[in-house]
Amino acid sequence: MIPMSLADIAAALEGKLNETADPEAIVTGGIEFDSRKVGPGGLFLALDGANVDGHDFAAQAVDQGAAAVIASREVPVPAVYVDDGLRAIGALARTVARRSEAAVVGVTGSNGKTSTKDLIGRLCAALGPTVATEANFNNELGHPYTVCRLRPETGYLVLELAARGLGHITELCEIAPPHIGVVLNVGISHLDGFGSIETTAEAKSELPRFLGPEGTAILNADDPRVARMAERTRATVVTFGVERPADVTAADLDPHDGRHRFTLRTPDGEAPVALRLWGGHHVPNALAAGAAAWRLGMGTERIAAVLSEAGRQSERRMxxxxxxxxxxxxxxxxxxxxxxxxxxxxxxxxxxxxxxxxxxxxxxxxxxxxxxxxxxxxxxxxxxxxxxxxxxxxxxxxxxxxxxxxxxxxxxxxxxxxxxxxxxxxxxxxxxxxxxxxxxxxxxxxxxxxxxxxxxxxxxxxxxxxxx
The missing domain is CATH 3.90.190.20 (Mur ligase, C-terminal domain)
Incomplete structure (x- = not known):
């Protein structure tokens, strides 16, 4: 995490330090909600779960080197007392994001979010220090947790944005406002929360609608519901696609052995890509990631080389x-x-x-x-x-x-x-x-x-x- 004093953290959370907490103590490590992962100089977020109460592990976290605990009830160690731990980590993440100069890339869609996020993370890492969502930590806890991993030297923050209802993506964007927003597709998923594919499209459109005029909306030209989002954003629009004309596209597509090959074409040139990832659905994912990297200043040949090197990163996915x-x-x-x-x-x-x-x-x-x-x-x-x-x-x-x-x-x-x-x-x-x-x-x-x-x-x- 970007170093902050306990006094600054308490102010950001609208919380109160207990008597054993030193206001001038500097938090230099990360924030964890699993006490076993807390390291020296970090913070432990004590959450009251359905089966385990994190407050019972506050002392253990401090013994392991935590500078303090974020708690919603009294604990016998240095602590910042708050009313709600989940809201507190969101508030802390907002403060961390405001203090960071990292370029923020947000990714959403009904399918392919995690794989595309992983590809964008690989591409950004070739440009500079990068923090990306781990696995699919994309909800109201995992999202701010990822943002809090920002360090002063971080140049790029890649966030997977998930939603089960209207307004969820906007809430995540408000924590760490994206500079680039990628919308992959709109499909049938989570109908228990959305109710219809039209509502799903409305929810996904929250990302490009959130972007300001200085931002970039990267939209799938092959998905009509996504393509129409161009009319609802103030940002510069960059399109990607395989079947329809787009700014970033794939030519000479060869299914090969299931790990597809193609010629990547961007407004700046073209270069060959040989994916290591299995399945044709990774072609549009790679194009979306390439479009994001291109907007961040990476050349077409370098994009193609990194995409060709990228292997699977998240478990149980192809x-x-x-x-x-x-x-x-x-x-x-x-x-x-x-x-x-x-x-x-x-x-x-x-x-x-x-x-x-x-x-x-x-x-x-x-x-x-x-x-x-x-x-x-x-x-x-x-x-x-x-x-x-x-x-x-x-x-x-x-x-x-x-x-x-x-x-x-x-x-x-x-x-x-x-x-x-x-x-x-x-x-x-x-x-x-x-x-x-x-x-x-x-x-x-x-x-x-x-x-x-x-x-x-x-x-x-x-x-x-x-x-x-």
Missing amino acids: DVYTLADGTTIIDDSYNANPASTGAAIRALGQVPTAGRRIAVIGLMADLEDQSEDCHRRAGEQAAAAGVDELIAVGGGTEPVVDGFAGDGREHRIGGADGAAATHVPDQSAAVDLLRTRLRPGDTVLVKGSRYRTWDVADYLRAKEDHRQ
């Missing part, structure tokens, strides 16, 4: 590895919605394999009354991609099997030998079925909303030999 017997595993189990599931299935269809293509598909959550249609569509996409066997896991995924069998393929439920599509009640049953069905040389995709296929992925991961 993590492709090979077992000792030649079986290939595609672990994309971190989360799922209709667009990301379709992209993963298409990637499975493109990966070279000596054996069969097997898709293990878990529930796509939060789809409300569109759930049945979306799951049936996933089965249809698997059939179209040439998937040889499909395993649908858990309640709500039965339509995946129906969609897969819609073209007249063999359709048996319950794991009968030779079945092309099988529905199983849970992950344990899916693992049992894979034990009997998986053969050397097969390629297996594991996809589902959070936790719903993780046990399957972990079973396969335990057999891991080496990554590709």
Whole structure:
């Protein structure tokens, strides 16, 4: 964190120092809400969770070197007392952001946020010291936590902006106002919070609408809902796309072995890119990241070189590895919605394999009354991609099997030998079925909303030999 005195921190949080806190003490480390991660000179944010009360670990944090604790009740160590710890870290992040000169890049969209954020982070790191959202720390806690990691020397701050309702992205932007805002796409996701794709588009548009005239809005020309956001921003608009004319685009697109190659074209020139990331959906992600880097002053050839070097950084996202017997595993189990599931299935269809293509598909959550249609569509996409066997896991995924069998393929439920599509009640049953069905040389995709296929992925991961 940018060094601040406890007195300054208390003022920023509208809090009060307790008697044991030294107002002149300087906080030089970061802020942590896990006491085990607190380091010398840092702050410990004591949150009252559903299962654990952070205040019980205040003394431990100070013993580990914390300069003070941010607390909402009395603790026997140096502390800043506040009414609400979650609001306090947001207020602290606002102060840290105001004291920083870092260029801030915000990324949002229904799909691809984390992968694109990772790519932008790699590109910015080639320009100078960079802080980027870890994993998907993109909510009301993870976002300010990331901002508080800024140091005086940080030149670039890359933030993933998520929302489950209107106003959420605006709230995140107010903490650390972006100079560049990237909108990837608008799709069917989190309908429990948004209610409709139109509301989702309105929520995503909060990022370009927040930008001022000195900012840059990077918009997907291939997504009509995103492209129309150009009319609602005061910022300079830079477009990216594959199918429609754009400022930053991909020519000579070659699917190769599932790790796509293309010629990157920007207003300043062109250069070849050979992605290490699996799946065609990473092409627009790479273009969006390249557009951000181009606006930050990076040359086209350097952008292409960094994109070609970038590997997967976040867990359970198109993590492709090979077992000792030649079986290939595609672990994309971190989360799922209709667009990301379709992209993963298409990637499975493109990966070279000596054996069969097997898709293990878990529930796509939060789809409300569109759930049945979306799951049936996933089965249809698997059939179209040439998937040889499909395993649908858990309640709500039965339509995946129906969609897969819609073209007249063999359709048996319950794991009968030779079945092309099988529905199983849970992950344990899916693992049992894979034990009997998986053969050397097969390629297996594991996809589902959070936790719903993780046990399957972990079973396969335990057999891991080496990554590709």
